[in-house]
Amino acid sequence: MELVERYVYAVGRHLPRKMRADVEPELHSLLLDSVESRSEESGQPATDELIAEVLKEFGPPRKMATSYMPQPQYVVGPQLFPVYLLVLTIVACVLAAMQAFGFMVAVAGVPLFSAEAGRLFGSGLLNLGASLLSAIGSITLTFYILERVIPHASLEEDVEWDPTKLPASVRVNDRISVPGQVVTICIMLGLLILFNFFPQVIGVYNYSNGEWTFSPMLAPTFRHFMPWFNVAWLGTLAMSVWLLVRGRWEPAMRWADLAREIFSAIVLLMVATGPSLVGAGAGISANDLIQALGNAAEAVATGVDMSIRTACGIAFVVVCVGALAKLLQLVRAPGKPLVEFKRQ
Amino acid sequence: MTESTLLELRRGAIILAVLSQLGEAHYGYSLRQHLAEIGFDINEGTLYPLLRRLESQGLLESSWDDGDGRRRRYYRISPAGKEVLGALIHEWRALVEVMNRALIDFE
Numbered sequence A: 001m002e003l004v005e006r007y008v009y010a011v012g013r014h015l016p017r018k019m020r021a022d023v024e025p026e027l028h029s030l031l032l033d034s035v036e037s038r039s040e041e042s043g044q045p046a047t048d049e050l051i052a053e054v055l056k057e058f059g060p061p062r063k064m065a066t067s068y069m070p071q072p073q074y075v076v077g078p079q080l081f082p083v084y085l086l087v088l089t090i091v092a093c094v095l096a097a098m099q100a101f102g103f104m105v106a107v108a109g110v111p112l113f114s115a116e117a118g119r120l121f122g123s124g125l126l127n128l129g130a131s132l133l134s135a136i137g138s139i140t141l142t143f144y145i146l147e148r149v150i151p152h153a154s155l156e157e158d159v160e161w162d163p164t165k166l167p168a169s170v171r172v173n174d175r176i177s178v179p180g181q182v183v184t185i186c187i188m189l190g191l192l193i194l195f196n197f198f199p200q201v202i203g204v205y206n207y208s209n210g211e212w213t214f215s216p217m218l219a220p221t222f223r224h225f226m227p228w229f230n231v232a233w234l235g236t237l238a239m240s241v242w243l244l245v246r247g248r249w250e251p252a253m254r255w256a257d258l259a260r261e262i263f264s265a266i267v268l269l270m271v272a273t274g275p276s277l278v279g280a281g282a283g284i285s286a287n288d289l290i291q292a293l294g295n296a297a298e299a300v301a302t303g304v305d306m307s308i309r310t311a312c313g314i315a316f317v318v319v320c321v322g323a324l325a326k327l328l329q330l331v332r333a334p335g336k337p338l339v340e341f342k343r344q
Numbered sequence B: 001m002t003e004s005t006l007l008e009l010r011r012g013a014i015i016l017a018v019l020s021q022l023g024e025a026h027y028g029y030s031l032r033q034h035l036a037e038i039g040f041d042i043n044e045g046t047l048y049p050l051l052r053r054l055e056s057q058g059l060l061e062s063s064w065d066d067g068d069g070r071r072r073r074y075y076r077i078s079p080a081g082k083e084v085l086g087a088l089i090h091e092w093r094a095l096v097e098v099m100n101r102a103l104i105d106f107e
Helices: A002-013 A017-042 A048-058 A061-068 A081-107 A115-149 A178-197 A221-246 A251-273 A286-332 B003-021 B028-037 B044-056 B079-102
Strands: A203-208 A211-216 B060-065 B072-077
Touching: A002 A017, A002 A048, A002 A061, A017 A048, A017 A061, A017 B028, A017 B044, A017 B072, A048 B044, A061 B044, A081 A115, A081 A178, A178 A221, A221 A251, A251 A286, B003 B028, B003 B044, B003 B079, B028 B044, B028 B072, B044 B060, B044 B072, B072 B079
Parallel strands: none
Antiparallel strands: A203 A211, B060 B072
């Protein structure tokens, strides 16, 4: 009967300690009953082979132990899981956006297809992976604790719910992406804080002869653009907050968003065609850049300036096309989108 | 039909079957034998943990007994279990009637 003892022990290992003393003797007794009965039926002694046959019918120890548990064991149960998933998505999006923003700032003074840019990209990806793992771990741990602390009854939906108080259904084209809006808010806040309070950290970082050197990159002319940038960023921020509060697109919001996009297009056009915001010729001391980057300073400054102008030019076209599409949609039939996504 | 679909169909009936047979005390193995005799086969991994769960819900009472030379846990339906059994029987009969009407075309 050694196999029986081993099976009972194996089941007990998968049970909480306080349940073992109760379940193990009963399981032991039940197994002996089954083995004895099987032995009588077959007219054979209780060999290991016969015992193994009985044990197989009882099932794997872990499965048997799970059947004894009072309720399914979850890290995060079905009631909290949707919230858990939402938080994970938002945090992952925010981290990715922050990392992308950090990468863009770091790579601003580096040639795009250089080894340094590749190194920055690789280290950015590694950082993102590490921060994602850390965030997932922390969030899962938090929800694991919540799952055990919050009484399950309080998570149940109200039994006395009133169907007439259900929120109005939202057309597919009027729905918003909550994680997307949260990411937008984070990016806009980041831009506002960085460019208004820490413009001095934006510049060219260079490592040579065992020490880091830094040269600020924003030209004094940049200050003249700041009010325009601030209005554009604040407008985008306010739009996202408004969408989050209302939970859907509404006609007034579409007009406001169109106005915001037109304003953004104007700002982009100003940047693309106006005075240079960076580079030695635009106010940065040439000596600083030469000290930081050697003879390539002028070329880098010009390259960064051209990159910004090109990016703004492309963004201008994209924003204009988007704004035009929105305008057509609003003028043609306010309630009808240009493209209707239908559910299958 | 997959095995899981059959199990799903039998799941609710198992509790009714078990409660209905525990008017007199049984230990796990004897109850399983008893149910098998009336045509209701339940595997060990389902029945024995179910007895513990029904007891923790207050529908069964249990006590250890050393009769027949082996220490066994005997289960019997509790007063609360009897009330639940009455409601389940009522519901079961209504369900059988409804299902018979629903499935009349398949006879």
